[in-house]
Amino acid sequence: MKFRRGRDTDESFTAFVAARSHRLIAHAELLCGHREQARDIVQSVLVRAYQRWSRIEHDDPYGYVQRSVTNAVTDWWRTAHQRHERAVDVVPEVPGRQDNALEDRGALLAALDLLTNRERAVVVLRYFDDQAERDVATILGISVGTVKSTCHTALRKMRIALDDEVPSPQSFHGTKEQS
Template identity: 45%
Template sequence: MDAESQERFREFVESRSGALLRTAVLLSGGDRHAAEDLLQTALVKVADRWSRVDEPEAYVRQVLYRQQVGRWRLKWPRREVAVAEPPERADDGGEGAAELRVVMRGALARLTARQRAVLVLRYFEDLPEADVARILGCSVGTVRSTTHRSLARLRALAPELAALGPATAGIAPPRGISPVEVRP
């Protein structure tokens, strides 16, 4: 990598690492250490190809997703440990936003890695189903069914999200599904 490319890469990492780390945290189920490892691995892979990358952020995100997919396809998957931690920094949203973040992070951590990846791509990254299918290497139908099952499981795992209301839940339901429906 020449000096100019190296400087552009350094500037990219400095400016976008916070957003990329937040995505990695969501993909890793709230485990910050695993997220840092995931992001570090993705950035190392991107650094090797930096001079040929047209859209750096999109490329890094795709590497992040593929790395995470590779982790849950391992023959001997690592055990995930769900840890309830308060957020590291508060948003301007106040106490309700902090509480929502903690609840959502805990609920996402209890989903499977595939379910979590689909929800992060669909709702956090706001990607269409076709793009999610392409990134994860599956069909659009698989994305739809996984999204449906994941949202149902998320609602079952964290019924307290229903009390916060659909507007603050941060996840829009798929078409034809009521925003928050919790049955006893």
């Protein structure tokens, strides 16, 4: 049986991409740590999702595509040793932009870079995508206990990294004032 895409299917898919692609890219970026790679992964997943759109659009298309993105990032990690490109650790500064959100984002991505791939996936799925521990375990193919312990370890690492970035109170006040 040959599938024919209709105008309604195209419009439905286009609306989905417009509404959800930014969140999917952010999800992928948090998992892999590289914005351009995240965009490539999401684009590849969306191409495959479009081919199956008539089967997935009426169920849970975001859940389906999100899981596909997670799986694609996992595949990307597994094939890292086969790639010749190297991602840069430091993104060049954007001239003229002094934005705390950009600094906070950079600190968050740096803290995520300290985690193992599994720790990073658990943190992103639990806190960025707001998945239940049980769902994270299912998505990653691990036990709920492993999700809990991995999350605990990962958050501890991130807290330490982020605490190192916060200036101490003495750096704000210099020396102690005399009364």
